[in-house]
Amino acid sequence: MNQITELVDNSFIFTVTISVILLVGITAAMIYFVFRYSEKNNPKPDQSITGSTTLEILWTVVPVLLVLAMFFYGYEGFREMRNIPPNAMLVKVTGKMWFWHFEYENKKTSDTVLVLPAGKDVRFELQSVDVIHSFYVPAFRVKEDCVPGRTNHLWFHTSTEGVYDIECAEYCGMNHSYMLGKVKILPEKEFLEWVNKVDTVKKSDSVSAPPTGNVKTDSTNNSQVKTDSSKTTQVKTDSTKSPVKKPDSLKVNRKDSIKKNK
């Protein structure tokens, strides 16, 4: 089992359990009082009750202890998330409107599909060439923003083979909800075969340097979307051709069908 996933889920279950107990307690007390001390059942209110120091202390101190425990649980999982194993393999992740680009240590690149070997620690360097995106793999409970102008980090352990979703979790414009991908975890041998195959995709096609100024996509000048960085382009989104046009990108078809409507 993946350690981060386990720590996050345990911390979640701990917090939710305490929360449910508190919620049920509060709600039950409230409903009970409303019936027990209704006008009919209790015509004369007890005016002498205006507060109680003992209770105030009690219901300050107990919650403080509870939340400190929750804090600690959360912190424990976080420490694990930030504790990147020194010999983890490195993948560079670049977010670009609206697809993911991956680069391996041997310069092999891939779009949308992140192929990884099973049972390995993998470290990611996260970058963006345009706006903020967020690299999110729900199955591994990890997420970190890709912020232009800086590099963020993330790691997880690829425990079991399988295919998992990658989603962009920071709103980044029109096709934010199509900025999806897959983590494909293969047995190590298959992975090595894949990663050492000669790259057919030229890197410069997909990721270019961040353009300056107000870069907006505009219906009239589609061709400028991928032009060089010095040009200020107007990009209005609906009618733009998506920059992704790779056979292996999973979501492209869907995106295209939407575009046709306009």
Add this chain to the structure above:
Amino acid sequence: MANGSLAHEVSYLKYEGKHKGIAGWLLTLDHKRIGLMYLMAILLFFFVAMTLGILMRLEMLTPGETIMRPSTYNSVFTLHGVIMVFLFIIPAIPAVFGNFMLPIQIGAKDVAFPRLNLFSWYLYIAGAILAIVSLFTGGGAADTGWTFYVPYSIRSAQNVTMTTLAAFVLGFSSIVTGLNFVVTIHRLRAPGMTWFRMPLFPWALYATSWIQVLATPIIGITLALIILERLFGIGVFDASLGGDPILYQHLFWIYSHPAVYIMIIPAMGVVSEILPTFSRKDIFGYKQIAISSLGIALIGYLVWGHHMFVSGMSDASRVVFSLLTFLVAIPTGVKIFNWVATLYKASIKFSAPLYYVLAFIFIFSIGGLTGLVLGALSTDIHVTDTYFVVGHFHYVMFGGMGIMFFATMHYWFPKVFGKMYSEKIAIIACTVIIIGFNMLYFPFFILGYMGMPRRYYDYLPQFQGWHVLSTVGSWVLVSGIVFMFGNLLYALLKGPKAPMNPWGGTTLEWKVPSPPPLENFEEIPVVTGGPYVHDKPTYIMHPGKEGLNGNGVVKTANQENAI
């Protein structure tokens, strides 16, 4: 302004001063009329944004295109968020009921600066008009989300500049109102009303107003920088020009986190009014509740970083912000415990406002408790920017502040309009609202934990079941809301006349006629005890007639001057 016998006898709704008809409203300096004008505008925007919410849910009914295209969806959630936050929830309780009730509850004839009060209403309207104009000019409705995160907000071709400007202007309206309330509370309390004899609603407004005055300028500057960045590329935030996008997030949340307390503290204030009234007994832990408002306001300044746990902020600051976030939960918890304890050994008259408050306590507790999941670092990293967060903030903002706005409308309706509504229908409507609300928003928590990101136009097939349930919930919720407003509207037109004190409330607004006369009080009352004492009178309504004024209990000079 008008004086003489008329002004303290004729209802503020009927009184005719220098201006008549519509001008009598648009140029009024009366805090009650200004409060009502806010009410009209705020309800209008609430309905618009609610409709947008329904449309969003309709779009999410099925994967792929249901009723709109992605860019439309993006503008719709932006607009929904901007309207709900800046035009509804921030001004709702303070600007409407704060304006109306604050002076009456502290025994004053008006707020300290009536002209400034009217000015702030016009600022609100100006901001609203800018927001509307922004939809139809430039590149069309903004599509950045209500958070305007850079660099997207700098690069978007939509009319983000004007929408930002609208939020900027609305901020000033908020600052001016806050300033007015702080001065009013300091200077215009009736003789004998010490700080700890002040009702808890004014206490809550006091804490809120300080946040408005101190925090809002930060968002003003931040939004102004976005405009400059868009127009001139000054490069404060844009990384490609050497700026820092994270800096924007810090500035934005330094305001916007305290802003969530601008939204919720006034609502908590009304809870503390309604509970003692219908319990027929003093509130439990008056001082703790009053002080915890200030506590929340203070600690609330120090936790903004919990919105940025995945932004790439340093690990150390994430840990510190997480710890502080948990601490701010404490005063909120203390309030909830005190409210429930108030019901103990009370003599409870069950009625609509109380029912809404009970609904509030239940729903808001869920909102607060799910906040703990977001405060803990490891779990937040998983669920932040997913539907979990959307669920959480609807539970606290809508379930907290929104439902309390409904409770407030029911509680003070007889006082504001002098009419009674049907209790039975109000209670049925509230039940429908509770069911619809939970059906609509509870699935969000599950979706979020499953990994459904927010602001998604489309979704993966595994999420559909919960989305369908949620959309059906939105229909139930809206039926309840429409039913509730229908009941109030009917009461407004055809309802029976309300007595002066229909609920047996103990605070000053229940000691003046319904609706109150223009100048609220014939004479400024004298206060002799706490606000929620049920077994003996704590206000002297006619100190002059009882010879008190001659005895050295002076009407404060401020009170006279202010009017």
